[in-house]
Amino acid sequence: MNELLAVQNLTVTLPTTRGPVDVVKDVSFTVGRDETVGIVGESGSGKSMTSLAIMGLLPRGAMTKGSIRLDGAELLHRTDREMRRIRGEQASMIFQDPLSSLNPYYTVGLQIEEMYRAHRGGSRKAARKAVVEALRQVGIPEPQERAGHYPHQFSGGQRQRIMIAMALVCSPALLIADEPTTALDVTVQAQILRLLADLQRQTHTGMVFITHDLAVIGSIATRVLVMCEGQQVEYGTAEQVFSAPRHAYTRRLLESIPRITDDLPADEVVL
Amino acid sequence: MSDVLLSARGLTKRFTTRGPYGRRKEFTAVDGVSFDVRPGETLAVVGESGSGKSTSARIVAKLMDPSAGTLEFEGEDVTRATGARLARYRADVQVVFQDPFSSLNPRHTVERILMAPLDYQGIAPTGGRRAHTKELMERVGLNPDHAQRYPAQFSGGQAQRIGIARALAVNPKLVICDEAVSALDVSVQAQVIDLLLRLQRESGFSYLFIAHDLAVVRRMAQRVAVMSNGKIVEQGPCRQVFDAPGDPYTRTLLAAIPRINPEWDRRRRAAAG
Amino acid sequence: MARYLAGRIAGLVLILFTVCLFTYLIFFKLSPDPALLICGKTCTPERVTEIRTVLGIDKPFLTQFWDFLSGLIAGRDYGSGANSVHCPAPCLGYSFQTSQSVWEMVVDRLPVSATVAIGAAVLWLLAGITAGLLSAVKEGTWWDRSVMNLALGGASIPNYVLALALQYVLVVKLRILPFPSSVTFTDDPVLWFQSYLMPWIVLATGYACLYARLTRANVIDTLAENFMRTARSKGLSPVLTMRRHALRPALTPVTTIFGMDFAALLGGALITETVFGLDGVGKMAADSIAKNDQPVIMAVTLLAAFFVVVGNVLVDLLYTGLDPRVRIR
Numbered sequence: 107m108n109e110l111l112a113v114q115n116l117t118v119t120l121p122t123t124r125g126p127v128d129v130v131k132d133v134s135f136t137v138g139r140d141e142t143v144g145i146v147g148e149s150g151s152g153k154s155m156t157s158l159a160i161m162g163l164l165p166r167g168a169m170t171k172g173s174i175r176l177d178g179a180e181l182l183h184r185t186d187r188e189m190r191r192i193r194g195e196q197a198s199m200i201f202q203d204p205l206s207s208l209n210p211y212y213t214v215g216l217q218i219e220e221m222y223r224a225h226r227g228g229s230r231k232a233a234r235k236a237v238v239e240a241l242r243q244v245g246i247p248e249p250q251e252r253a254g255h256y257p258h259q260f261s262g263g264q265r266q267r268i269m270i271a272m273a274l275v276c277s278p279a280l281l282i283a284d285e286p287t288t289a290l291d292v293t294v295q296a297q298i299l300r301l302l303a304d305l306q307r308q309t310h311t312g313m314v315f316i317t318h319d320l321a322v323i324g325s326i327a328t329r330v331l332v333m334c335e336g337q338q339v340e341y342g343t344a345e346q347v348f349s350a351p352r353h354a355y356t357r358r359l360l361e362s363i364p365r366i367t368d369d370l371p372a373d374e375v376v377l
Numbered sequence: 378m379s380d381v382l383l384s385a386r387g388l389t390k391r392f393t394t395r396g397p398y399g400r401r402k403e404f405t406a407v408d409g410v411s412f413d414v415r416p417g418e419t420l421a422v423v424g425e426s427g428s429g430k431s432t433s434a435r436i437v438a439k440l441m442d443p444s445a446g447t448l449e450f451e452g453e454d455v456t457r458a459t460g461a462r463l464a465r466y467r468a469d470v471q472v473v474f475q476d477p478f479s480s481l482n483p484r485h486t487v488e489r490i491l492m493a494p495l496d497y498q499g500i501a502p503t504g505g506r507r508a509h510t511k512e513l514m515e516r517v518g519l520n521p522d523h524a525q526r527y528p529a530q531f532s533g534g535q536a537q538r539i540g541i542a543r544a545l546a547v548n549p550k551l552v553i554c555d556e557a558v559s560a561l562d563v564s565v566q567a568q569v570i571d572l573l574l575r576l577q578r579e580s581g582f583s584y585l586f587i588a589h590d591l592a593v594v595r596r597m598a599q600r601v602a603v604m605s606n607g608k609i610v611e612q613g614p615c616r617q618v619f620d621a622p623g624d625p626y627t628r629t630l631l632a633a634i635p636r637i638n639p640e641w642d643r644r645r646r647a648a649a650g
Numbered sequence: 651m652a653r654y655l656a657g658r659i660a661g662l663v664l665i666l667f668t669v670c671l672f673t674y675l676i677f678f679k680l681s682p683d684p685a686l687l688i689c690g691k692t693c694t695p696e697r698v699t700e701i702r703t704v705l706g707i708d709k710p711f712l713t714q715f716w717d718f719l720s721g722l723i724a725g726r727d728y729g730s731g732a733n734s735v736h737c738p739a740p741c742l743g744y745s746f747q748t749s750q751s752v753w754e755m756v757v758d759r760l761p762v763s764a765t766v767a768i769g770a771a772v773l774w775l776l777a778g779i780t781a782g783l784l785s786a787v788k789e790g791t792w793w794d795r796s797v798m799n800l801a802l803g804g805a806s807i808p809n810y811v812l813a814l815a816l817q818y819v820l821v822v823k824l825r826i827l828p829f830p831s832s833v834t835f836t837d838d839p840v841l842w843f844q845s846y847l848m849p850w851i852v853l854a855t856g857y858a859c860l861y862a863r864l865t866r867a868n869v870i871d872t873l874a875e876n877f878m879r880t881a882r883s884k885g886l887s888p889v890l891t892m893r894r895h896a897l898r899p900a901l902t903p904v905t906t907i908f909g910m911d912f913a914a915l916l917g918g919a920l921i922t923e924t925v926f927g928l929d930g931v932g933k934m935a936a937d938s939i940a941k942n943d944q945p946v947i948m949a950v951t952l953l954a955a956f957f958v959v960v961g962n963v964l965v966d967l968l969y970t971g972l973d974p975r976v977r978i979r
Contacts, residue, residue: 148562161883186888194885206876210975211898220894221884256974262426272884291425292589296633318563321592324637349641350648360645362567364592366619366634 110312111137111160111280115172118155118164126169129155131336134172135329137280142306142313144327144344146320146359152336153316157282160314161199162189176280195225198273202285204265208257214241215253218272225276240271244301263294267301274305282314287322299326320363324348332356381452382583383414383437383470383551388446390432406432408607409446414551419577419584421594421615423630424604433604434555434587438472439463451550468498471544475556477536481528487514487539488524494546513542516579518572534565538572545576553585558593570596591634595619603627658963667719669955670948674715677944683707684944688746704729718743718948742952743945745938752949755934760916763930766849766923767915773854774861775908779901781858782865786900787892789870797862804859813852813925820848830926849926853919857911861904868900875899902972906965913961917954 118130130152137143147153158164160174162184174181176196181189193199201207209217218237219230226233234253241249244267257265266286273281283302287295303326306313317323323330323344330347332340332355339353351357390407407429414420424430436443439458448456455466471494474480481490488510495502495509502509511521517538528536537557544552554573558566570593577584586597594601595615602612603624611624622628685701686693702708705728706717717726721741728735728744737743742752781801785794820827830845872878873896881895918932927933931950938946970976 148564163879163882190885190887192885193883199883201876201880203876207880209877209881209895209899211902211973212894220886220890224884224886224890258975269880292591293425293629293633296635299635319635320563321635321637324641325635345638345641348637349644351645357645357649359564360637362564363637364567364570364590364596365642366592366595366631366636 108138109136110139110141110177111314112175113156113160113172114175116156116159116174117171118152118159119169119171120155120165121167129336130159131338132172133331133333133338135331135338135341137312137314139279139312140306140310141329142315142327144323144330145314145316145333146318146323146330147333148318148359150335151333153333154284155336156333157199157284157314157316160280160282161193161197162186163193163199191225194221194273194278195276196278197280197282198276198278199282199284200266200269200273200286203289204262204269205257207269208265210257213254213256214260214268214272215255218253218268218275221272222275236275237271240275241268243274243305244268244271246271261294262290263297266290266294266298270298270301270305274309274311277309278311280312280314282316284316285318286315288317288319295322302326320348320359332359380415381413382416382450383585384449385413385433385437386411386447386449388433388436388443388448390429390436390441391444405607407436407443410604410607410609411446412602412609412612414583414585416550417577417581417583418600419586419598421586421588421598421601422604423588423591423594423601425589425630427606428604429607430587430589430604431555434472434553434585437585438470438553439466440472464498468494468547469550470553471547471549471551472553472555473537473540473544473557475560477533477540478528481536481539481543483528486525486527487519490528490539491524491543491546494543498547500547509546513546516545516576517542532565534561534569537561537569541569541572541576545580548580549582551583551585553587555587556589557586559588559590566593573597591619591630603630658966662959662963665959666952666955670719670952671715673948673951674718675711677948678711678714682942684746684942687942704733742949745946746943747938747941747946752945755946756931756949756953759929759931759934762928763918763923763932764916765846766853766919766928766930766932767912769846769850770853770857770915770919771908771912773850774857777854778858778861779865779904781862783869785862785866786869786873789866794866798866801859801862804855805863807855809852809856809921810925812855813848813922816848816852817925830928845926845928849919849922849928852925853915853922861908864907865900865904868903869896872896872900898972902969905972906969909961909965909968910958913957913964914954916957916961918950 113136114134116130116133117128119126120129133152133156135143145153145156155164159170160176160181162181164170170182172182176192181192184192208214215234215237218240219233222233222236223230226236237253238249241253246252246264246267252260257268260268269286286302287298290298299322302313305311315323315327327344330340330342330344331338332347332353334355340347340351340356347356348360351360388407388410389405391403391405394402394404410429410433412420412422422430422433432441435441437448439455443456446456447454450466450469455462458466485493488506491510491513492502492506507524510524514521514524519535519538519542523530528539531539540557557573558569561569573584574597584597586594588594588597598615600613601615601618602609603618603626604610605626611618611622611627618627619631622631683698684705684707685698688701689698699708706714709717720726721737721739721743723739725739725741726737728737737751740753742756744750745752745755781797785797788794817829821829827844827848828841830848831841833842833845835842878891878895881891918930918935920932920936922928923930923932924936931953934946935950937943938950
């Protein structure tokens with residue numbers, strides 16, 4: 107069986123002042139090794155809550171139903187101690203805003219090192235070596251020296267590279283990327299997407315890629331899950347979803363993305 | 378009247394910053410930028426963060442003065458305009474900002490927000506405040522019954538429509554859109570773009586459209602100026618810049634845009650009929 | 651760095667000069683004639699004139715002020731000829747009441763004020779930060795709510811009320827503590843500790859309550875930061891997550907506020923020292939104000955200003971060490 111992650115009938119309920127609300131309703135999908143599954147949706151669609159549920163990082167008071175299996179092992183309803191061993195070691199996560207996702211008070215080297223040592227133990231020296239190697243792998247020049255720098259001393263793209271280095275330092279089987287390129291410029295976005303694809307080829311990490319940008323999904327994912335207001339409206343291979351969408355919402359979403367390759371604009375507008 | 382509405386020549390903006398220990402650093406955000414906006418057309422200025430596109434927009438909006446260069450509006454030098462001339466310029470040139478919620482006063486009703494530009498100009502709206510508000514709201518596709526509501530009671534897309542209606546309240550000749558659709562969800566973004574295009578068709582004003590998203594620009598503009606490090610690296614008709622970019626930076630920028638397989642797109646369109 | 655320091659020190663001197671000038675001006679314009687005060691009951695007009703000449707207060711304002719400043723830096727002589735008294739630098743003059751050198755009085759009393767301030771600071775940091783931390787971690791529980799209500803109440807009790815209440819309960823009723831007296835540590839450590847305990851508690855209470863609320867707010871803000879989510883997603887232990895990732899960002903602003911509060915306290919805790927009869931700078935200030943003892947008032951004002959201004963510079967320097975984002979690159 108080549109299945110790495112299997113999410114089945116996942117429902118997430120959050121307590122609010124107006125009573126419990128289902129932010130994720132009955133969502134099912136699988137991620138194979140070496141595969142990238144894109145979850146796409148607009149704000150409030152529940153795509154981020156799905157990823158937090160996999161990591162066991164839902165806000166306090168959240169309730170879950172269904173099943174999330176990673177490598178055959180159930181992740182829901184685990185103790186925090188058990189989940190801590192999984193986080194970072196088997197499943198890692200990167201976030202939208204790399205600057206605020208890194209602690210401004212510590213060097214990037216230390217922030218990667220502490221993660222390595224939390225899971226692998228060992229000497230600081232060994233951990234440092236792994237840190238430098240991880241930074242080199244994501245294309246940070248002079249990694250030995252740069253490990254001693256603070257997050258604010260890096261550019262936006264470099265910070266996201268550092269987050270990726272951190273996420274992959276323990277060679278997890280699954281990487282969840284939650285809008286990793288949304289805050290970045292388009293040229294930097296292209297570099298990060300290429301880096302993720304290259305790393306995936308080398309490390310055979312399964313990836314869940316969450317974004318609101320269909321064009322990004324189209325360029326990176328093999329399978330796509332479309333979410334709207336907590337519900338799964340469409341799920342299939344990228345080709346299926348983009349060339350023959352079944353659901354009206356997906357069709358509307360696809361029609362609303364402005365395309366650079368369109369041949370309609372200027373003349374039609376002038377009238 | 379000339380065939381140029383707004384003409385910027387050699388706009389330059391230098392900032393002096395102070396480091397933590399009082400060390401002075403100077404950097405040039407906008408460096409000798411020149412462009413023309415013609416009546417009724419849309420000129421887009423694109424670039425990545427730090428390219429100087431928003432600073433340029435702020436200079437044109439007269440929210441800051443340039444360190445060097447001139448700004449002409451309808452053939453008249455407005456670079457150092459003050460008093461009545463500046464007030465007139467402010468009526469002719471309106472701005473729509475990126476974040477509608479932070480650019481609309483949360484304690485004012487929609488009516489008060491929409492009438493503020495008129496009050497500033499000392500113009501009494503024809504047909505009364507209520508009727509004018511209603512008309513503006515209808516033009517941007519908002520329910521005119523909601524004139525007494527506050528910005529927080531609207532969604533992001535609706536709030537941006539209020540921002541657009543406010544810009545239209547004084548019949549401007551130029552509307553500056555500073556990343557006006559960047560913060561919106563893609564389906565809402567498409568609607569707001571359609572609205573902006575329709576309003577221009579109806580009223581014939583010009584847009585100075587600042588954006589980082591080239592696909593949006595392609596949909597909105599006839600001409601485009603690509604900025605990088607404070608300079609315009611390439612400028613021309615959209616078709617020419619997008620299809621045959623002359624500058625290496627423009628080519629990198631275009632190549633970086635994620636694309637959906639055009640074959641998938643074609644099949645989807647074919648199936649949709 | 652050197653240029654920055656030089657700039658800050660120049661600013662410091664300028665502020666102290668301004669404080670001197672205004673304090674001096676107020677006394678020059680408003681206070682009754684010090685010569686009459688010193689002269690006492692059996693006073694003749696000749697004697698008053700003589701005293702004025704010795705003190706130099708018959709001269710115009712700017713000359714007087716100049717004498718004061720140069721005395722501060724280089725020392726000065728009062729009177730002339732055989733009767734003159736030399737006042738070595740830093741000369742703050744002589745008390746009108748006791749004729750003691752004001753500088754010696756300050757040097758004498760500063761240790762008492764410092765003891766009060768240091769002891770209280772240790773207490774309020776321990777109590778305030780611990781309470782604030784626990785409240786933040788247990789946000790919304792009954793523990794949090796009761797501690798925060800207590801802190802609000804504690805911060806609003808005036809010092810003198812708390813001082814008198816404590817004295818009444820601990821000294822008069824329960825007789826656990828002796829009445830405070832100015833003993834030195836080397837004379838009798840136990841009595842020393844007992845004497846200072848109440849002032850410490852009184853002074854620490856208000857600060858502890860403020861610091862508890864401040865710490866709680868900062869920790870809660872920090873816990874909501876994105877980097878805390880990252881720390882959790884890395885599988886770090888809760889202890890490490892809290893100790894390394896939450897505490898340093900949360901407590902850095904507390905450190906800077908502490909620096910200022912502590913510096914202000916070194917200038918004397920007026921009410922507390924007076925109530926407990928401790929001979930510190932604060933009590934000296936209270937006494938001198940009551941008796942219109944101009945040189946002493948000048949001295950305590952300057953001292954307080956000096957500590958606050960120096961404290962400010964130190965806090966800024968400390969901050970550049972604590973927060974890497976404001977370091978010089």
